[in-house]
Amino acid sequence: MKAAEAIIKSLINENVDTVFGYPGGHILEVYEALRKSNIRHVLVRQEQAAAHSASGYARVSGKVGVCIATSGPGATNLITGIATAYMDSIPLVVITGQVNSSKIGRDMFQEADITGAAESFTKHSYLVKNENDLPRIIKEAFYIASTGRPGPVLIDIPSDIQAAKIEKTDIPETVDIRGYKPTTKGHVGQVKRAVKAISESKRPLIIAGGGVLLSHAEGELLTFVEKTGIPLVHTLMGKGSLPSLNRHYIGMIGNHGFSEANRAVAKADLLIIIGTRVADRAWGGIPEKTTEDVRIIHIDVDPAEIGKNVGTQIPMVGDAKTILTQMIDRIDTTDRTDTDEWLTQLKSFEGTVKCRKTGFVNPRYAMETLSKKLNDEAIIVADVGQNQIWAARYFEDRIGRSFLTSGGLGTMGYSLPAAAGAKIAAPERQVIAVVGDGGFQMSLHELGTISYYNLEIIILLFNNSRLGMVRELQDRFYGKANAVELDKNPDFIKLCNAFRIEGVRITTDSQLEDAFEKAIKHKGPFLLECVVDPDESTLI
Amino acid sequence: MNRHVLSVLVENQSGVLSRVSGLFSRRGYNIDSLSVGETEDPKVSRMTIVVSGDDYILEQIKKQLNKLIDVIKIVELDAEKSVFRELAMIKVNTTMETRASIIEIVSIFRANIVDVSNETLTVEMTGDESKIEAFINLMNNYGIAEVVRTGLTAIERGNKHIKNQIKGEEE
Ligand SMILES: Cc1ncc(C[n+]2csc(CCOP(=O)(O)OP(=O)(O)O)c2C)c(N)n1
Numbered sequence: 001m002k003a004a005e006a007i008i009k010s011l012i013n014e015n016v017d018t019v020f021g022y023p024g025g026h027i028l029e030v031y032e033a034l035r036k037s038n039i040r041h042v043l044v045r046q047e048q049a050a051a052h053s054a055s056g057y058a059r060v061s062g063k064v065g066v067c068i069a070t071s072g073p074g075a076t077n078l079i080t081g082i083a084t085a086y087m088d089s090i091p092l093v094v095i096t097g098q099v100n101s102s103k104i105g106r107d108m109f110q111e112a113d114i115t116g117a118a119e120s121f122t123k124h125s126y127l128v129k130n131e132n133d134l135p136r137i138i139k140e141a142f143y144i145a146s147t148g149r150p151g152p153v154l155i156d157i158p159s160d161i162q163a164a165k166i167e168k169t170d171i172p173e174t175v176d177i178r179g180y181k182p183t184t185k186g187h188v189g190q191v192k193r194a195v196k197a198i199s200e201s202k203r204p205l206i207i208a209g210g211g212v213l214l215s216h217a218e219g220e221l222l223t224f225v226e227k228t229g230i231p232l233v234h235t236l237m238g239k240g241s242l243p244s245l246n247r248h249y250i251g252m253i254g255n256h257g258f259s260e261a262n263r264a265v266a267k268a269d270l271l272i273i274i275g276t277r278v279a280d281r282a283w284g285g286i287p288e289k290t291t292e293d294v295r296i297i298h299i300d301v302d303p304a305e306i307g308k309n310v311g312t313q314i315p316m317v318g319d320a321k322t323i324l325t326q327m328i329d330r331i332d333t334t335d336r337t338d339t340d341e342w343l344t345q346l347k348s349f350e351g352t353v354k355c356r357k358t359g360f361v362n363p364r365y366a367m368e369t370l371s372k373k374l375n376d377e378a379i380i381v382a383d384v385g386q387n388q389i390w391a392a393r394y395f396e397d398r399i400g401r402s403f404l405t406s407g408g409l410g411t412m413g414y415s416l417p418a419a420a421g422a423k424i425a426a427p428e429r430q431v432i433a434v435v436g437d438g439g440f441q442m443s444l445h446e447l448g449t450i451s452y453y454n455l456e457i458i459i460l461l462f463n464n465s466r467l468g469m470v471r472e473l474q475d476r477f478y479g480k481a482n483a484v485e486l487d488k489n490p491d492f493i494k495l496c497n498a499f500r501i502e503g504v505r506i507t508t509d510s511q512l513e514d515a516f517e518k519a520i521k522h523k524g525p526f527l528l529e530c531v532v533d534p535d536e537s538t539l540i
Numbered sequence: 541m542n543r544h545v546l547s548v549l550v551e552n553q554s555g556v557l558s559r560v561s562g563l564f565s566r567r568g569y570n571i572d573s574l575s576v577g578e579t580e581d582p583k584v585s586r587m588t589i590v591v592s593g594d595d596y597i598l599e600q601i602k603k604q605l606n607k608l609i610d611v612i613k614i615v616e617l618d619a620e621k622s623v624f625r626e627l628a629m630i631k632v633n634t635t636m637e638t639r640a641s642i643i644e645i646v647s648i649f650r651a652n653i654v655d656v657s658n659e660t661l662t663v664e665m666t667g668d669e670s671k672i673e674a675f676i677n678l679m680n681n682y683g684i685a686e687v688v689r690t691g692l693t694a695i696e697r698g699n700k701h702i703k704n705q706i707k708g709e710e711e
Pocket residue numbers: 384385386387388410411412413435436437438439440462464466467468469470
C-alpha cells in the first residue's frame with residue numbers, strides 16, 4: 001500500500017469523514033488517495049480558512065478537525081489558523097505536504113520549515129522521516145490533539161514519503177507516549193478541601209471558561225450550580241456554559257464584560273475558576289479588591305495554567321466534567337451555602353439596553369432580537385472587533401446553543417470560515433456569522449466556499465464603515481482616529497450577488513424583525529447587512 | 541534570582557533540542573547552560589539545564605517543559621545531594637618564562653595538559669563551576685587565547701535514580 005493510502009486509512013480509522021483543504025504540488029499523493037476514499041473534501045478558498053473551518057467543525061462536532069495543505073505557501077497560509085486554534089485549545093490535526101525528504105534544507109521550490117515556524121503554537125508536531133511511522137504518528141496525533149488540554153497537532157509529510165510503499169499498514173490499537181499522560185480525575189483530597197471551602201464561604205462565585213465547553217461539562221455545571229446555589233460569571237470563551245436565563249447567571253467578565261459581573265469577582269470571598277487561564281482580557285475589567293483575602297479554587301486540565309495568571313489555594317488538575325461530577329457527589333445539602341442574599345445583591349446591578357441614534361441599526365438591539373428569533377440550538381460565530389463584543393454581550397445563551405469566536409488570538413476573518421465548518425458539522429442547526437465590514441473583507445474569499453457548497457448561513461454584517469474597535473480605542477486614548485475609515489466600501493449586497501448569495505441592507509431597528517424572518521426562511525446563504533453608526537461604541 | 545539545576549529526560553529525537561530551547565526563549569526564561577547526551581537507554585537523552593529565576597519562574601519552567609510531549613521527566617537536583625561537573629578546555633598563551641608556573645597551577649588543580657605549542661598550552665579540566673572559574677581567573681594573568689566549556693552536567697548521589705521518579709512529581 002502507498003503511504004498516502006495508509007494516511008487516508010488512518011483518518012478513516014479516526015472516524016474522519018470531512019477534511020478542509022487546498023491542494024498543491026507536494027500533497028498530490030494524499031489528494032489522489034483522498035479522491036479514491038469516501039472522505040468529504042471541502043475546498044476552501046485560502047488555507048487559513050481551512051484551519052478556521054476545521055476549528056468551527058471541531059467545536060460543533062466534538063470531533064478533531066482536520067485540514068490539509070501543500071508545502072511552502074500553503075503551509076504558511078495555515079499559520080494564523082493554527083495559532084488561532086492553539087490559543088483557544090481547539091483539537092486539530094493539520095497535515096501539510098513537504099518537499100522531497102532528501103532535499104529538505106536546500107531551499108527547494110515551495111520549501112518552508114513549517115514545523116519550525118509553527119512550533120510555538122502547536123501542541124505537538126511531526127516531520128515524518130519514515131513512511132512506516134505514519135500509522136503510529138497519525139494515531140498519536142489524534143490522541144494528543146483531543147486529550148488533556150486540546151490543541152492543534154501538525155504532521156508535515158515529504159512528497160516522497162507520501163508516495164513510498166509501506167510495509168506495515170497496521171494501525172496501533174492504543175497510544176503509549178511516556179511523556180504524555182494527561183490527568184483527568186481530580187485529586188480526592190483536593191475535592192474534599194474544595195467542598196469544605198465552599199461550605200465555609202459566604203460569597204462564592206464560579207468563573208466558567210472555555211474549558212467547560214471543551215470538556216462538554218455544561219450539564220454537570222448546571223447541576224453543580226443548582227445544587228450549591230452558587231452564582232456564575234464567565235469569560236468570553238466560557239459563553240454558553242450556563243444559559244443566561246438561569247437565575248444564578250450573572251454575566252460575562254473582562255475588559256468587555258458587564259460591570260456587575262466584574263464587580264461580583266471583586267466582591268466574592270471564594271472563586272471557583274473552572275477551565276480558564278483567566279487571561280489578561282478576562283481579568284482586565286475587575287475592580288481592585290477592597291475586602292478581605294479571597295480564596296481560589298482553580299480547576300484546569302492543564303497544570304501549567306494553575307498559578308500562572310492568578311494564585312490559588314486549592315489547585316485541581318483534571319477534566320472539568322470529571323471534577324464537577326466528583327464535587328457534586330461529595331456535596332450534600334448541608335454543604336449548601338445560603339447564597340440568596342449574595343445573589344440578589346449581584347442581580348441588582350443589572351443594566352439595560354438602550355436604543356441610540358436613528359437612521360442606523362443598534363447592534364445591541366439586533367443581537368437581542370436575533371436571540372429571540374433563533375432556535376435553541378443555533379450557533380453564533382462572532383468575528384473580532386466591536387461586532388464580537390456586541391454578540392458576546394447581547395446574544396442570549398440557551399441550553400444547546402453555541403457561541404464560537406476567536407478569543408485568545410483575536411483573529412479577524414475567523415467567523416466566515418468557522419461558520420462554514422460549523423454548518424458542515426451540523427447542517428440541521430441554524431448558523432449565524434456575525435462580522436464587521438473589516439473582518440468581512442478579510443475573509444471575502446470564503447463566500448466562494450459558502451456559495452459552492454450552498455451552506456445555509458446567515459451573515460450578519462455590522463457595517464459601520466470603520467475598523468470599529470480600533471476607531472473606538474484610538475478615540476478613547478488619543479482623541480482622534482487614524483487609518484480606520486472604510487468609507488468607500490464596496491456594495492456588499494452586489495458583491496454577495498456576484499457569488500450567487502442573496503441579501504438585504506437595513507438601516508433602522510424597526511426593519512430587524514422582518515429582515516431576520518426573511519433571512520431565516522431563506523434557502524441557502526444569506527447576507528443581512530445592518531448599517532451601523534460609525535460612532536457606535538461597545539460601552540454603554 | 542536563584543540558580544536551579546534541572547535534569548530532564550527527553551526522547552532522543554531530532555527536534556527535541558529546538559523545542560526545549562525555543563520554549564525558554566519565547567517565554568522569556570533565562571537559561572545559563574544546557575548540556576545534553578544519550579543515556580543508558582539509547583532512545584532517551586538527558587539534558588542538564590541550569591536556569592535562574594524566582595520560585596514562580598521555576599515552577600512555570602517545570603510545568604511548561606512538562607507539557608512538551610517529548611519530555612519524559614524533570615527533576616530538580618539539590619546541590620547537597622548531587623554531583624555537579626563541567627568540562628572546560630582553556631588555551632593559555634605561554635612564553636618560555638611562564639610555562640613552568642602554569643604547569644604548576646595545572647597540577648594543583650588536578651587538570652590535564654592536552655596540547656602544547658610554542659606559544660600556547662591547552663588545559664582540560666573537570667570540576668564544579670567555582671573550580672573552573674578560579675582556574676580561569678588565575679590563567680587570566682598569563683593571557684587566555686580561548687575557552688570552551690560544556691556547561692554543567694549533574695547526577696544525584698546514592699541510589700536515587702531519575703527513572704524511579706514519575707513525571708510531574710516535582711511540581
Ligand atoms: C488579523 C487581524 N488584524 C488586525 C486586528 C486588529 N483589530 C482588532 S479589531 C479591529 C477592527 C475590526 O473592524 P471590523 O471588522 O470592521 O469590526 P468592528 O470592530 O467595526 O465591529 C482590528 C483591525 C485583528 N484583531 N486581527
